[in-house]
Amino acid sequence: MTKPPPPIAPMEARLVDALPRGPEWIYEPKWDGFRCIAYRDGDAVTLISKSGKPLGRYFPEMVAMLESLPERQFVLDGELTIATGDTLSFAALQARLHPAESRIRKLAAETPAQLILFDLLALGGRDLAELPFAERRERLAAFFQDVQPDRLLLSPITTDAAQADQWLDRAGTALDGVVAKRLDLPYQPGVRAMAKLKQHRTADCVVGGFRYGGNATTAVGSLLLGLFDDAGLLNHVGYTSSFDAAEKKRLLTQLEPLIGPPGFTGDAPGGPSRWSTDRSVEWQSLRHELVVEVRYDQVTGCRFRHGTTFLRWRPDKAPGQCGMDQLARELKPAELEELIGA
Structure with a gap:
């Protein structure tokens, strides 16, 4: 047969806000x-x-x-x-x-x-x-x-x-x-x-720490997000950095007074890799006082696979209420069989 020479670029899809009908x-x-x-x-x-x-x-x-x-x-x-x-x-x-x-x-x-x-x-x-x-x-x-x-x-x-x-x-x-x-x-x-x-879902997360932006200490680079497991340990599940430059500078005044223990008491943010700089792997531990609502798309294991989108602060929610049970569960093979059979 006349086979397209590998690699052929797969046909892709554009992201929409609503499914087309008709x-x-x-x-x-x-x-x-x-x-x-x-x-x-x-x-x-x-x-x-x-x-x-x-x-x-x-x-x-x-x-x-x-x-x-x-x-x-x-x-x-x-x-x-x-x-x-x-x-x-x-x-x-x-x-x-x-x-x-x-x-x-x-x-x-x-x-x-x-x-x-x-x-x-x-x-x-x-x-x-x-x-x-x-x-x-x-x-x-x-x-x-x-x-x-x-x-x-x-x-x-x-x-x-x-x-x-x-x-x-x-x-x-x-x-x-x-x-x-x-x-x-x-x-x-x-x-x-x-x-x-x-699919886009939301979760309320504890801000367990933050990283400074780049090589500067004049702005926040990202907020490090955590969720509590059944043992009461705060596990690192991802990050959000969806703030403009002015907001990242303003965030320092909110975060730096909270620097200190306890940070992540379970799984912590990863350490250095061959792609990391000294600054990029440093992170500041924060006391468990701030809760944010973020939007995420996919979960791998017990972590957000990609960066999340900041939606709002949740001063009305106690950090201890932010549990792993919020994360979307993985599809079971029986459900896959049901879908395929349909």
């Missing part, structure tokens, strides 16, 4: 895993990440599974996920990016990945990218029905906006939101041709 739109869950375009051309299987880097070395069980399929020429677009215990774990995906092949082989055997499919770009020698999405989806469903492999799942779709709203309301970090595609949409590599509405 008969020309179709919706599917936005999964929280590793975006992956999978190629097979005869005996050669290649997995490419969203950034264009090869993934096959880190997911040998997925390469072997795709090699076992009866169809020998295809290009699939999907999301790699891993179930650990009773949840889908982004941390388990990150653990695969390891330099030691023996470690990767061990993890592949213990926690094999699965690929959730949502597009078909080529099949049996024919490039399908110019076809409308509705037709590509029909061919993808037929392909999936024919092969029925282990660890290959078909992402659900719906034309019912109410169903899309229900997906959006589901708690869990493995379900990151909803993607909307036009039924007549051709595949456009690297173009934000789809629409996505992401």
